[in-house]
Amino acid sequence: MLEEILTSNQTILLTALLLIISVVVTKFSSRLGVPSLVLFIAVGMLAGSDGFNFIYFDNAGLAQTIGTFALIIILFEGGLETNWGTIRKVTKPAISLATLGVLITSLLVGIATKLIIDVSWLEAFLLGSIVGSTDAAAVFAVLKGKNINDKLEATLEAESGSNDPMAVFLTLAFIQIIQEPNPNYFTIAGSFFWQMGAGFVIGLVIGKVGSLSINKINLDSGGLYPLFAISFALLTYSISALMDASGLLAVYTAAIVIGNSELTYRHSILRFNEGFTWMMQIVMFVILGLLVFPSQLFTLEIVLKGFFIAFILIFVARPVATYISLSFLKFNNKEKLFISWAGLRGAVPIVLATYPLLTDITNNQLLFNIVFFIVLSSTLIQGSTITMLANKLKLVGKEKYNPIHSLELISIGKTNVELVEYHVNEHNSINGYTLEEINFPEGTLINAIIRNGEIVTPFGQTKIQEGDFLYILVSKQNKKELKKVLDNEKILSQI
Structure with missing residues (x-):
């Protein structure tokens, strides 16, 4: 019985060491080019x-x-x-x-x-x-x-x-x-x-x-x-x-x-x-x-x-x-x-x-x-x-940006709202516009903006800049509409 427990513990230890070593070697793979x-x-x-x-x-x-x-x-x-x-x-x-x-x-x-x-x-x-x-x-x-x-x-x-x-x-x-x-x-x-x-x-x-x-x-x-x-x-x-x-x-x-x-x-x-x-x-x-x-x-x-x-x-x-x-x-x-x-x-x-x-x-x-x-x-x-x-062969393009990967949807409990984290880059049409100029769906709330590691309190005249992280609270039924806005459709509000 004790021998079986010892063997089991040794197996777990060995597994842990193999995983740690394998994870650590990934750090060196890019440096070695392997x-x-x-x-x-x-x-x-x-x-x-x-x-x-x-x-x-x-x-x-x-x-x-x-x-x-x-x-x-x-x-x-x-x-x-x-x-x-x-x-x-x-x-x-x-x-x-x-x-x-x-x-x-x-x-x-x-x-x-x-x-x-x-x-x-x-x-x-x-x-x-x-x-x-x-x-x-x-x-x-x-x-x-x-x-x-x-x-x-x-x-x-x-x-x-x-x-x-x-x-x-x-x-x-x-x-x-x-x-x-x-x-x-x-x-x-x-x-x-x-x-x-x-x-x-x-x-x-x-x-x-x-x-x-x-x-x-x-x-x-x-x-x-x-x-x-x-x-x-x-x-x-x-x-x-x-x-x-x-x-x-x-x-x-x-x-x-x-x-x-x-x-x-x-x-x-x-x-x-x-x-x-x-x-x-x-x-x-x-x-x-x-x-x-x-x-x-x-x-x-x-x-x-x-x-x-x-x-x-x-x-x-x-x-x-x-x-x-x-x-x-x-x-x-x-x-x-x-x-x-x-x-x-x-x-x-x-x-x-x-x-x-x-x-x-x-x-x-x-x-x-x-x-x-x-x-x-x-x-x-x-x-x-x-x-x-x-x-x-000059087959490398510019730095890639994929809205699907940068859009994090974090559900809040069992409520019908979600918190969206969105990273703004130079190609986004909302870049350079103020919040009141952007036609966000009804009921959308901009909770915070992270800019250069600092928190910016958002208000209507706040201008979106490249590199900003927007934290947006939106209802689930308006999520698609929000995504259209963030994906360069219906950018400007009709004012």
């Missing part, structure tokens, strides 16, 4: 049996479960933060990259794998399928706050959020073909269209139900709304998976629907998901780092063969797939070059590489180690140079 996910993996590898031997972990099934759960949370957060007005303009290139691009990448990497490694053609194409898609966690993390051109950032985020289903389908299809002597290829092909179509529809439906439920149900505590939103992400994935549809596509679709709806407690939901996503990224990459054994990974054979395949992926397969996928769309050569370079690999390929580990495929451990090395190479080489390339 994506934080690489450092999370390094923490896991150091804590593993080939490092300081704190934890022995080789449970591929558990790693897959944790990885899938983390991907649900990451995709949900990415979808919530996605502006449909922006992403709608890039649906064609994103879909093309997410389907045709993944297929071409998988094919070319598969051919290279067969030529470099002594495996069968089916195993080679299995590896190509595993690394065929870009990774949402890596792309979202690396692009965040980099001020990349809106069209390019939206394309990359939409691609990474929607191309995982194609990679999952190809991976499972090749595993089935390898294991079954006479697979039904028509059934396999038909399942692709079912997975994509059903996943999309389920995501739309549950997303709409979720947004309506969040707004209609008056919960006792504001802290319950983020949990309520997360529950719809898990519900979306589980229903889709049970219906053999694409759960990841459904989650991303549902998140876009919910994120682009008028939500009560929007700020609380977004901030909770941001923190929870960071936690799941840390847990996922640390677990994946624990799963790999450096003594097996960093052998001369794995390093050399993995490097050559990674080279083909980064400098041949991804660029060819990008240029072909975008050949009939309005992207210039600089933009195509950047999109091809920003196709980061991350958690998804490693999670998919655990699928063969759970089967009796002959070279499953070899494939896992090669995939792991490819991911490390891609993240280190591409992830650390994305900003530099964007600056070199």
Whole structure:
């Protein structure tokens, strides 16, 4: 009994230390120019049996479960933060990259794998399928706050959020073909269209139900709304998976629907998901780092063969797939070059590489180690140079401002009013006008203005300035009207 309690306490202590170390290393990731996910993996590898031997972990099934759960949370957060007005303009290139691009990448990497490694053609194409898609966690993390051109950032985020289903389908299809002597290829092909179509529809439906439920149900505590939103992400994935549809596509679709709806407690939901996503990224990459054994990974054979395949992926397969996928769309050569370079690999390929580990495929451990090395190479080489390339190609825009992200809605108890915090920037039309000149909805009250860290008591002649934080009390039924005013409509009062 005492020994079990001691073991439990030691586990909690070790978990706390791993989380603290992982959070602290994010501070150094930007200084070192290395994506934080690489450092999370390094923490896991150091804590593993080939490092300081704190934890022995080789449970591929558990790693897959944790990885899938983390991907649900990451995709949900990415979808919530996605502006449909922006992403709608890039649906064609994103879909093309997410389907045709993944297929071409998988094919070319598969051919290279067969030529470099002594495996069968089916195993080679299995590896190509595993690394065929870009990774949402890596792309979202690396692009965040980099001020990349809106069209390019939206394309990359939409691609990474929607191309995982194609990679999952190809991976499972090749595993089935390898294991079954006479697979039904028509059934396999038909399942692709079912997975994509059903996943999309389920995501739309549950997303709409979720947004309506969040707004209609008056919960006792504001802290319950983020949990309520997360529950719809898990519900979306589980229903889709049970219906053999694409759960990841459904989650991303549902998140876009919910994120682009008028939500009560929007700020609380977004901030909770941001923190929870960071936690799941840390847990996922640390677990994946624990799963790999450096003594097996960093052998001369794995390093050399993995490097050559990674080279083909980064400098041949991804660029060819990008240029072909975008050949009939309005992207210039600089933009195509950047999109091809920003196709980061991350958690998804490693999670998919655990699928063969759970089967009796002959070279499953070899494939896992090669995939792991490819991911490390891609993240280190591409992830650390994305900003530099964007600056070199002059694809970095002005500092971004998104009213949806800067608008914090804090519900006051169970009353029918909300307190809105709004940050004014130089592009807002209310900038430079006095409060009495602005046509705020009836019953709206400006409680306070924070200017340069000081509180300004508002009155009719107070002039709005760039950088001001406005704290506005408004009834819920007038929230949309207020948002129109703040979003540059009906600015001046009719006086």
